[in-house]
Amino acid sequence: MTEVPARVAWLTDALMAPVADEVAPAAWAQLRDELVRDLRALGAELPDGERLQVDAFKVRLAQRHPDRCISIDDTFTPSPRTCRRAVGVAAVNRCVRGHSPNPAVAVAAVLAEGLEDAAVADRSGAVRAPWWARWYAGLPDGGRAVVRAEAVTWATQLLTSVDWQQVPRPVIGGRDDWWQCPAGTPIVFKGRADVRALVDRRPALLVVGTGCCPADWRVELGYPGLVAALCREARVSPCRVVGVWPQSGQIRILPIDAAALRATATAVVAGVATWVDSRIEKERATRDSVSGALSVSVDGALA
Numbered sequence: 001m002t003e004v005p006a007r008v009a010w011l012t013d014a015l016m017a018p019v020a021d022e023v024a025p026a027a028w029a030q031l032r033d034e035l036v037r038d039l040r041a042l043g044a045e046l047p048d049g050e051r052l053q054v055d056a057f058k059v060r061l062a063q064r065h066p067d068r069c070i071s072i073d074d075t076f077t078p079s080p081r082t083c084r085r086a087v088g089v090a091a092v093n094r095c096v097r098g099h100s101p102n103p104a105v106a107v108a109a110v111l112a113e114g115l116e117d118a119a120v121a122d123r124s125g126a127v128r129a130p131w132w133a134r135w136y137a138g139l140p141d142g143g144r145a146v147v148r149a150e151a152v153t154w155a156t157q158l159l160t161s162v163d164w165q166q167v168p169r170p171v172i173g174g175r176d177d178w179w180q181c182p183a184g185t186p187i188v189f190k191g192r193a194d195v196r197a198l199v200d201r202r203p204a205l206l207v208v209g210t211g212c213c214p215a216d217w218r219v220e221l222g223y224p225g226l227v228a229a230l231c232r233e234a235r236v237s238p239c240r241v242v243g244v245w246p247q248s249g250q251i252r253i254l255p256i257d258a259a260a261l262r263a264t265a266t267a268v269v270a271g272v273a274t275w276v277d278s279r280i281e282k283e284r285a286t287r288d289s290v291s292g293a294l295s296v297s298v299d300g301a302l303a
Contacts, residue, residue: 023261036183060220064216193206203238
């Protein structure tokens with residue numbers, strides 16, 4: 001029997017530890033009402049027709065580099081970096097379920113299945129290919145090798161972080177949490193966890209980070225916990241979020257109690273305000289640019 005490394009055992013024990021604190025329904029209801037009130041006020045300031053989709057990346061960017069928000073283009077562009085998680089979680093699923101012996105074999109199988117699904121979808125539409133499959137199919141051999149290497153690295157880091165035998169029926173990857181602010185407010189939250197496990201009928205979340213653990217890790221871990229809580233009743237909201245940064249060997253644990261939810265909500269509202277301001281500035285700059293071009297055109301015609 002292979003001995004489990006102490007760090008892996010410690011992380012797994014932290015993820016699966018009994019629930020210590022409950023979030024009182026009344027406290028959660030008050031916090032949620034205050035969050036909705038603040039978001040509705042911010043949503044009313046968005047330019048006409050604008051819709052703000054908030055995810056962990058946008059929360060981090062608003063907190064760390066607010067000046068960059070105005071220059072961010074929301075258009076999604078596939079890359080080895082952006083698709084490594086999608087391929088990686090599918091590969092880890094194969095390994096944990098016993099369908100593949102290691103991440104390299106699992107990633108190769110996931111990519112091959114993606115190519116097959118893309119080909120069938122193009123011919124008949126009988127299946128729905130993964131979002132990355134058509135992009136991957138169009139890559140040359142060198143590009144495919146980079147995608148494969150990124151996904152194998154990501155999958156290996158997650159697979160070797162947890163003692164899977166101690167986690168009953170884990171959800172690896174799974175669907176993202178989506179929460180639409182009520183009353184037609186054009187603000188949507190998207191939350192994501194890499195692993196979900198049930199502890200005393202409440203989900204415990206595991207999130208894989210890149211590089212080193214940041215100073216604002218509580219917000220980074222609190223955000224998926226907050227979005228998951230918004231999508232559920234207080235009694236089945238997440239009990240904790242565990243963050244692991246495999247490249248630096250760092251682990252952090254955030255119990256999702258009322259204090260953590262409130263602190264995260266405050267940070268998220270501040271981040272949303274930054275993004276709303278950037279959308280207003282971008283719309284104003286576009287309008288001024290159009291007005292300037294029209295003025296030049298009119299002046300030229302008069303001359």
